[in-house]
Amino acid sequence: MHVDQLDAAQRAQALAQAESDYHALLAQGLSLDLTRGKPSAEQANLSNALDGILDGNYFAQDGTDVRNYGGIDGLPEAKALFAQVLQVPADEMLIGGNASLTLMYQVIDFALRFGFHKAWNTGDSTPKFLCPVPGYDRHFSICEYLGIEMVTLPMLDDGPDMDVAEALVQELDNVCGIWCVPRFSNPTGCVYSEATLARLAALPKLAKSDFLIMYDNAYAVHALTADAPALGNIREHAIAAGTLDNIVQFGSTSKITFAGAGVAFLSTSKSNLAAFKKYLGFQTIGPDKVNQLRHVAFFKDHSGLMAHMDRHADIMKPRFDAVLSTLEAQLGGTGMGTWISPEGGYFVSFETRPGLAKAVIQLASDAGIKLTPAGATFPYGNDPQDSNIRIAPSFPSIADVQATMDAFVVCVRLATLRSLAK
């Protein structure tokens, strides 16, 4: 029954039950961790053949000796392979090292100090970035570290609230860009709609500054089922809007092969690529091409990569099912929280009633369950509603995910009912 429909006696009884359930939870002496948005060892095992896959052949298709220096934008065959992940032409790709986070930091650093067209850091007005919330903490920490002011806007079920975004870029000075995770967004799991993509691609034309869409397509091929919602093609919208120079797309195999030893890549216009390669040339002679060649040899082609993702889904789906079925069974219809049911990605985003996220996380912590700190999904670690909790079910075993969720719903019930009893 919905919590708002309980009478005083029912509420008291429900609270007593929750206190009792929580007391039982404490007695279990659990030690569980649902904070880590990283693949499990079982997933990594899928790619164990990477080491040794070259079988002594260290030469790219064009004859390049991948063991030696050079090739700042990566191997042609790696561009061809990963271009299909981002749905872009291979000649708009750059293949980097093991971390798309590094590429994102470098793009921001370059745009800020040197500029694809005009440096953001002109000194007139603090550079600002639009940050749909909840979002990815490492995006936000790049901005904070580099002195970019973050302006939040709501994340809807079909992507950022574009009404707000369009208003902000016209109202504020020096709004330089927006962070996006367009498919299975971190953490809400939403997929940007075609209409959102079209408005997003046109956003740079409304902005007063040299506006950059940081399009982190981290979960481009990370669906849980074959019929998960597809993502439209932002590049086609950008071409239509004349804004291809204002978009940089990112991806990596961190959650395809190895999280610490994969291959990262980006795509942007050819003129942006030329400018960015020049910047990169001062800090590296080139990426690890051996590892790029390993990835090409391992997947062979896009269908090989997609078949590999099916095996990831086989591992991930039961974990998501454990989260979502427990939320639905225990909290569905109670009004104690809301969530959407992602069909891919790495997270479930749970919204408590306002002001309760910290309390739930504290209750869970006291019961031996680590959840992502409250506020982590907001700029400056500040969730003004204190309501968002990010659930990351990939790393623990299915049994541990289930045990954690069983405990989590008790904490949500207790925090909610206690707050109503005040």
Place this chain on the structure above:
Amino acid sequence: MHVDQLDAAQRAQALAQAESDYHALLAQGLSLDLTRGKPSAEQANLSNALDGILDGNYFAQDGTDVRNYGGIDGLPEAKALFAQVLQVPADEMLIGGNASLTLMYQVIDFALRFGFHKAWNTGDSTPKFLCPVPGYDRHFSICEYLGIEMVTLPMLDDGPDMDVAEALVQELDNVCGIWCVPRFSNPTGCVYSEATLARLAALPKLAKSDFLIMYDNAYAVHALTADAPALGNIREHAIAAGTLDNIVQFGSTSKITFAGAGVAFLSTSKSNLAAFKKYLGFQTIGPDKVNQLRHVAFFKDHSGLMAHMDRHADIMKPRFDAVLSTLEAQLGGTGMGTWISPEGGYFVSFETRPGLAKAVIQLASDAGIKLTPAGATFPYGNDPQDSNIRIAPSFPSIADVQATMDAFVVCVRLATLRSLAK
């Protein structure tokens, strides 16, 4: 005979001979390249076992799953292994990605903008760096790109001219550091003496700014013979001088295993490491630990690494012998140039008589022989004496090195004799 001792008739005859030799050279239609300071395929072959060396064991000694995220300063066993290359304790090490150039860029970027102790980029006075010349062009290009003014000082046979260095740091404002390649210096091949190391380690105490010694020990274990001069331990001098916070040492396996897919590392004080790791944490979750583990599995220990370097020396020494024996046989005692005979590293540095480097390089180019562009070993590409030519014999075959040197000495003779005929 020394060219200054030739009478007019002898000079005319020698010039005619040189013109004739050069004419014959042109007729050969050569196509040779001595510009590339990179290992040969034969050298890379020594490390082919790296791919597949793990044999399915992706776990570090402490149980870390190297396939997953984390460990921003690298694997403990990689620290232990490469600490011995730099002769430092393992707990003063950080193991990075595939490029020490990246680590150097990041250290400079960090020191400039945020500061190990105090940011260099204070706005009062342009940050300046001491650059012993000739030196490594990629060091210089980092400074140029990041707006650091370069101040040259002479490189002597036992390292930078410390009299000049000490005077400069006291005379000039905001001298923030010095570039060093202490063993088999790029390109002169000299090894810094113990006395130079002692004065270098004390230099930060004389400087007005937060002074950083960028100690790029790229050729730490790259001797051609067993009795090549050893390098002293800068860390011990720094401890004696109380300047451990003012030194960052760099190294990599780029010229040990694979130039594009090795492991880079740095060493500095623990407090510097803590500050630098925080900076790195905004741009990466960690380096490629799989590749680090491969390197540890491949070498096993320091003696394994040193035995591997002996096999490199077997390949490199005949190439250096071809360069040095040809210079000695054809130009020794002629006064047409000077060089030192490196006992390790990757380069021979040839000094023409003043004003002739460009002419020699042009003559060589016209004969189909690519040499490193004149000025490349100087800040801003400007060799004020126009005399330094960097010879890089590692990449071509021995026969090609010999053919190139045979041609090179003809070009030197011709340029010198032509200049004297004016």
